[in-house]
Amino acid sequence: MTKISWKFPGVFFIAILMAFPVAAYGAGALQFIPDISIYSVDKGGLNKPEGVACSSVYDDIVVADTGNGRLMKYTFMGGAVKDEAEIKVTQVDYPLEVQMNSKGEIFVLDGQQRRIVHLSKEGKFEGYVDAAGAPDSASIIPKSFKIGENDNIYILDIYGARVIVTDPAGKYLKQIPLPKEAGFITDLAPTTGGNIILLDSAKAVLYMSSKDGTSFSPFTGNLREYMDFPVSIVFNDGLIYVVDKNGGSIDLIGLDGSFHGRRSGLGWDEGLLYFPEQMCVQSDGYAVVADRENNRVQIFRIVN
Amino acid sequence: MRLIKTLFLPILITLCLSAAVTASADDGSFLLKPDAREKVCLTCHTDMADKMKQAYVHSALKQRGDCTVCHNPHTSSHGKLLAASVGKLCFTCHPDRIPANAKSTHEPVNKGQCIKCHDPHASNNPFHLLKAGNDVCYECHKNKKEAFAKVKFKHWPVDKGCTNCHEPHGSAVSDFLLKEPIPNLCLGCHKLDNPEIAKQHDFYPMQNAKCTLCHNPHGSNQAGILYDNVHPPMAARMCDQCHEGKNSPTPFKLKKAGYKLCEQCHAEKVKNILGKTRVHWPLLSGKGCITCHSPHASQQKYLLKAPMKVVCGQCHSDTIARQDRSKTKHKPVMEGKCTACHDPHSSNYVFLINQPVVANMPSNTIMDWPTLVVNLCGTCHNYQQHSTHPVGTKVVDLRNKNTRVMCLSCHRVHGTDYKYMLHFWPITTMCVQCHKEFKR
Numbered sequence: 001m002t003k004i005s006w007k008f009p010g011v012f013f014i015a016i017l018m019a020f021p022v023a024a025y026g027a028g029a030l031q032f033i034p035d036i037s038i039y040s041v042d043k044g045g046l047n048k049p050e051g052v053a054c055s056s057v058y059d060d061i062v063v064a065d066t067g068n069g070r071l072m073k074y075t076f077m078g079g080a081v082k083d084e085a086e087i088k089v090t091q092v093d094y095p096l097e098v099q100m101n102s103k104g105e106i107f108v109l110d111g112q113q114r115r116i117v118h119l120s121k122e123g124k125f126e127g128y129v130d131a132a133g134a135p136d137s138a139s140i141i142p143k144s145f146k147i148g149e150n151d152n153i154y155i156l157d158i159y160g161a162r163v164i165v166t167d168p169a170g171k172y173l174k175q176i177p178l179p180k181e182a183g184f185i186t187d188l189a190p191t192t193g194g195n196i197i198l199l200d201s202a203k204a205v206l207y208m209s210s211k212d213g214t215s216f217s218p219f220t221g222n223l224r225e226y227m228d229f230p231v232s233i234v235f236n237d238g239l240i241y242v243v244d245k246n247g248g249s250i251d252l253i254g255l256d257g258s259f260h261g262r263r264s265g266l267g268w269d270e271g272l273l274y275f276p277e278q279m280c281v282q283s284d285g286y287a288v289v290a291d292r293e294n295n296r297v298q299i300f301r302i303v304n
Numbered sequence: 305m306r307l308i309k310t311l312f313l314p315i316l317i318t319l320c321l322s323a324a325v326t327a328s329a330d331d332g333s334f335l336l337k338p339d340a341r342e343k344v345c346l347t348c349h350t351d352m353a354d355k356m357k358q359a360y361v362h363s364a365l366k367q368r369g370d371c372t373v374c375h376n377p378h379t380s381s382h383g384k385l386l387a388a389s390v391g392k393l394c395f396t397c398h399p400d401r402i403p404a405n406a407k408s409t410h411e412p413v414n415k416g417q418c419i420k421c422h423d424p425h426a427s428n429n430p431f432h433l434l435k436a437g438n439d440v441c442y443e444c445h446k447n448k449k450e451a452f453a454k455v456k457f458k459h460w461p462v463d464k465g466c467t468n469c470h471e472p473h474g475s476a477v478s479d480f481l482l483k484e485p486i487p488n489l490c491l492g493c494h495k496l497d498n499p500e501i502a503k504q505h506d507f508y509p510m511q512n513a514k515c516t517l518c519h520n521p522h523g524s525n526q527a528g529i530l531y532d533n534v535h536p537p538m539a540a541r542m543c544d545q546c547h548e549g550k551n552s553p554t555p556f557k558l559k560k561a562g563y564k565l566c567e568q569c570h571a572e573k574v575k576n577i578l579g580k581t582r583v584h585w586p587l588l589s590g591k592g593c594i595t596c597h598s599p600h601a602s603q604q605k606y607l608l609k610a611p612m613k614v615v616c617g618q619c620h621s622d623t624i625a626r627q628d629r630s631k632t633k634h635k636p637v638m639e640g641k642c643t644a645c646h647d648p649h650s651s652n653y654v655f656l657i658n659q660p661v662v663a664n665m666p667s668n669t670i671m672d673w674p675t676l677v678v679n680l681c682g683t684c685h686n687y688q689q690h691s692t693h694p695v696g697t698k699v700v701d702l703r704n705k706n707t708r709v710m711c712l713s714c715h716r717v718h719g720t721d722y723k724y725m726l727h728f729w730p731i732t733t734m735c736v737q738c739h740k741e742f743k744r
Contacts, residue, residue: 045706
């Protein structure tokens with residue numbers, strides 16, 4: 001081991017100087033440590049996976065293996081992935097997004113039908129989530145959806161320019177119109193308090209509606225300075241995780257609209273992302289990212 | 305005595321000082337020659353004497369004959385011994401040229417480049433403009449001049465003068481420097497109670513319509529100065545194909561929202577679009593097709609709202625910006641031909657990539673990704689016909705066992721900060737990303 005001589009105190013002085021800004025910036029900031037990558041080579045290899053869902057109760061991770069027209073289910077426990085299983089149902093041709101509720105039931109947005117498909121925990125078809133009772137429910141085109149507290153389902157209906165909230169069975173509860181000034185809304189995320197956040201990919205702006213709100217208003221400025229083309233968001237533990245597809249990164253935004261940094265970067269090696277689409281946060285503190293153009297799912301350990 | 309000292313002495317000193325200040329403001333204190341501000345400069349700057357004989361002289365010179373209004377006769381930090389920077393000097397006397405809360409401003413005015421249009425001393429044109437009439441505008445707006453010369457149907461006020469409709473400095477009320485917002489500006493001349501105008505608009509109530517959605521205010525090759533490409537139902541005045549009837553309380557309300565309205569006529573097109581796995585999401589929004597297309601008339605092909613690069617760049621600004629700063633330009637992106645590689649409506653592939661034509665392969669074959677990419681790039685680049693780095697489905701990317709080597713492994717098609725649109729630079733750094741054994 002190389003010893004550093006005390007004859008060169010300058011080395012330590014420089015080290016201390018360099019540590020200061022890092023420590024100041026890094027205080028409280030989350031770090032992403034690459035942990036595991038899932039390739040599923042034995043099952044033919046993942047092909048353009050776009051969606052991931054983490055269970056809040058179980059150790060399950062479900063992946064929308066979009067290019068293969070199937071779902072993949074894994075158990076992620078103790079930092080290891082096991083029990084790889086393929087789920088293929090005729091009602092899902094082209095899975096784009098996937099979510100799980102507290103019972104482990106699976107919900108999939110199918111790109112071919114542009115409908116949300118409800119599957120059991122084991123992957124059996126249960127029905128469609130069509131927001132029965134919603135005004136103009138026949139014309140709903142979901143661009144994205146999320147499962148929030150109490151397993152309520154939040155649907156981003158781009159045809160109706162609104163967010164529809166349903167109960168866990170898919171029955172209509174309420175709707176909120178999308179902000180008129182928005183460029184193009186691509187994703188939404190409910191917070192633990194029941195607020196709803198919207199992502200405007202075209203203008204790189206986040207909007208929020210309070211739990212009982214009837215409209216959305218922006219709570220960030222234009223975030224283009226920090227990100228290239230944000231495509232999806234996840235809310236976890238007071239932070240909004242923004243997936244920047246073209247930038248190959250995950251960007252962290254506070255609820256006050258402040259930018260908390262950029263994690264990972266564009267590339268092919270493990271730890272880097274190449275056109276990621278979505279992510280979820282596993283209850284043990286792992287970020288699971290659908291690393292689409294790398295044909296894999298990457299799991300990062302989130303550390304403070 | 306003490307009172308006199310305490311009260312009157314300061315007053316006396318103040319009076320003396322003010323007298324000194326007043327005296328210093330007088331030219332005499334500068335020992336200036338008689339008529340120095342007017343004529344001394346001209347003894348050397350003889351060319352200015354002729355200039356001053358021109359019809360329109362800058363008021364600072366004409367009324368006061370004072371060069372020092374703008375120039376410092378001794379020293380200056382600015383070119384031509386100007387008393388302030390070019391961007392600020394004119395605004396010291398003309399502070400209101402840009403209206404407060406202007407809705408639009410002329411860029412040269414914004415930048416303080418007044419001399420782009422005006423001669424600061426004199427000219428033979430009103431407002432001592434550099435050129436007469438529209439010619440001063442055409443110095444920058446050459447394309448407008450050329451377009452106006454070519455069009456079959458001209459809007460005569462354009463010929464008479466751009467300032468008939470536009471404010472040259474800034475507009476407090478409208479964008480595009482317009483003197484009035486549209487339709488008020490147009491209605492100033494074109495009265496809606498004119499029976500012919502009412503008939504041309506199928507008797508729809510046009511008093512709040514935006515005329516420039518359909519009409520090219522500078523002229524066009526279409527009668528009625530409609531934009532060159534007109535949506536056939538509009539040309540046939542079949543407004544109620546899409547809008548509610550003219551007698552409806554909401555006559556302009558669309559009969560259906562989004563693509564469902566267009567589907568009425570373009571059923572086959574819509575069916576093809578929706579039959580693919582990936583649809584361009586804005587097409588499925590409530591606005592649908594008119595997110596990118598103009599439903600009435602357009603200057604662009606395919607009734608696009610603007611040139612393709614502008615339309616696509618409204619959402620994909622990062623991609624356009626990447627190309628702009630890229631060292632090597634990708635020709636289709638640079639030229640705004642996004643559809644050379646992408647299908648703007650739908651595709652069975654990510655990034656809405658077009659299906660390339662491959663010999664001996666049916667056009668409806670779903671290709672694997674590396675095959676698709678290599679063939680798409682091969683549409684323009686013939687590298688694969690001679691020597692090339694191994695690419696394709698069988699060539700595993702050494703960085704990632706689930707990906708294959710293809711053009712995109714080394715190049716980013718919308719550009720990078722490096723030559724040849726490479727992801728890394730120098731080239732050796734690019735190569736050792738995979739061939740790590742050669743890394744030094």
